[in-house]
Amino acid sequence: MIHFGFSYVGLVYLIMLFLPNIIWIKNKPADYDVYSKNENKILLSFERFGEVSVCAISLIFSDFNLRTWSYSYIIFFLSFLLMILYEISWIQYFIGEKTMENFYSSILGIPIAKAVLPVMAFLLLGFYAGNSFLLISTIILGIGHIGIHYVHKKELLRKAKKRNDGLKILKIFLFALFLLAVTFITVIDGIRNYNYISKSSKLVSKKGAFDEQLYVDIGGEKQFISIRGKNTDNPLLLWLHGGPAYPDTATTNRFSDYLVDEYTVVSWDQRGCGRTYIKNKNLDPKNVTASFDRAQRDIYELLEYLFKKFDKDEVIIVGHSYGSLLGACYALNNPDTVSAYVGVGQYVSPKALIYSYKKALNKASKKNQDTSYMENCYKKYEKDDSYINMVNLENSISRFYLKNGDFKLKSPAFTSAYYGFDDLLWNSIECSSIFDMNSYVDLNKQLFEYLAETDVRDYGTQYNIPVGFISGENDYICPLAYVKDYYKKIDAVDKKLEIMKKCGHSPQEESPRHFSIVLKEVLESLQ
Structure with a gap:
């Protein structure tokens, strides 16, 4: 996200950038003006535009400032380290011979250090803040600034020995890879910034509105939450x-x-x-405290915080999939503080997995698709219904329904305005499941074990609040047949079931706007 406001970090960077240059004016190499007379006008215009825009942008966005500790600080520290190296390269020049050779000397193998280092530092600062404006401006500055000084150095080395062609090709290849990576990240950050400006930034401009992401002390950990709304008088929805x-x-x-x-x-x-896991990784690396019972207490503590913050005494709980198991349990046991409960892709029973398997097998056989892997997973699950075999079978079934929308995201998470570096770190842990599912599932072993042996109907069917359900017609993870059966069996103050056509297990991801309309209709009909 991007936020307007004064950046003291940007000011420090600019002081570090310009102070050596001011001193340099009276300490130029004797023959520098000979080289500067023939500077390329296009490169010069890029440099000037880049200088002005980088200076302005560095000061007007508060996202460059230090904030609550996260692993994104690694990027910031690398950026600041490059600025320190930049200062050291100038010190080497000022205390040494003031020649063109010394002026264009490298440091730690970085060529044209006085041109390359600040550009790299500001690029990393842009990555740290997720600010595409600084990234684009720095790229423009880099093209002009590094380009000009590269030409100067090339002229200086004309009489030098010819470089090793193999090394030169390698450097060009590595530079091309770096440029490709910078371009990719800049485009992604640009999309994220656009998404924030076009939609989310409108929230913070409203009086009484909330668009806040923060860590809250819950059960001995600092847990991450996001709060969004235009009027704090509105009902709370968790x-x-x-x-x-x-x-x-x-x-x-x-x-x-x-x-x-x-x-x-x-x-x-x-x-x-x-x-939340990344923040508390050192405190509880193996998730010893991550249990279903602890999650119930966490919800209670989170709601205590929210009730106090917004002066409320009740909440609407909307749970998806496993979250619907959490939500149903909490709503059944705490009707005094839950005004309504809605299950999205409501989890009912682990036996639903067998139902989904048979449906998938029947569908695949009609299309003559290879089901050998799925059948092997089922055989293992029949022999041992452990949580590992359950997850493997579920994944094998899902492969046959991706076209129906399950797990299909229209917009990848990393283009979200709210996607942060810690999200990336968690996603890297999730991606490790491709190579080692056991280790990934073991990280939340207690929760998967609980899921593998729990039927929501065991909690009871007497709700003393209004209850709603939203399911995709193609949901093969928590199949609609089981949701309908559960819906018939429960007693509630009022109840409502809505089926979203052409959607799978995650309608909120597959069709977010339509889902929000359906959710509002369900809640309005229950109140």
Whole structure:
């Protein structure tokens, strides 16, 4: 995200950038003007434009400032280290011979250090802040500034010995890779900034509006939450993500954008995953405290915090998949503080997996698709219904329904305005499951074990609050047939079931706008 405001970090960087240059004016190499007379006008215009824009942008966005500790500080420290090296390269010049050779000397193997180092430092500062404006301006500055001094050095070395062609090709290749990476990240940050400016930034301009991401002390850990809404007088709505350990706080804005007029929407990275896990990794690296019972207490403590913050005494709970198991349990046991409960892709029973398997097998056989892997997973699950075999079978089934929308994201998480470096670190842990599913699942072993042996009907069917359900017609993870059966069996103050056509297990991701409309209709019909 980008936020306007004074940046003291930007000011420090600019002082570090310009102070040596001011001293240099009276300490130029004797023959520098000979080289500067023939500077390329196009490169010079790039340099001038880059200088002005980088200076302005560095000062007017507060995102460059230091904030609550996260692993994104690694990028900031690298950036600041490059600025320190930049100062050292100038000190070497000022205390040494003031010649063109010394002026264009390298440091730690970095060529044209006085031109390259500040450009690299400001690029990393842009990555740290997720600010595409600084990234683009720095690239423009780099083209002009580094280009000019590269030409100068090339002229200086004309009479020098010819370089090794192999080394030169390698450097060109590495530079091309670096340029490609910078371009990719700049484009991604540009999309993220656009998404924030076009939608989310409108929230903070409203009086009484909330668009806040913060860590809250819950159960001995600092847990990450996001709060979004246009009027704090609106009802509180707590979104519980699925999984277990499938946080979606970075992308809930895709549907909450359409809810913030009527509700204050709170999403939360639950204990043991996402930013919450990364923040507390040193405290609880193996997720010993991440249990279902602890999650219930975490919800209670989170709601205590929210009730106090917004002067409320009740909340609407909306849970997805595993989150619907959490939500149903909490709503059944705490009707005094839960005004309504909605299950999205409601989890009912582990036996639903067998139902989904048979449906998938029947569908695949009609299309003559290879089902050998799925059948092998089922045989293993029949012999041992452990959580590992359950997850493997579920994944094998899902492969046959990707076209129906399951797990299909129209906009990847990393283009979200709310996606941070800690989200990236968690996603890297998730990606490790491709190579080692056991280690990934073991990280939240207690939750997966609980899921593998729990039927929501065992909690009871007497709700003393209004209850709603939203399911995709193509949901083969928590199949609609089981949701319908559960819906018939429960007693509630009022109840409502909505089926979203052409959607799978995650309608909020597959069709966020339509989902928000359906959710509002369900809640309005229940109240």
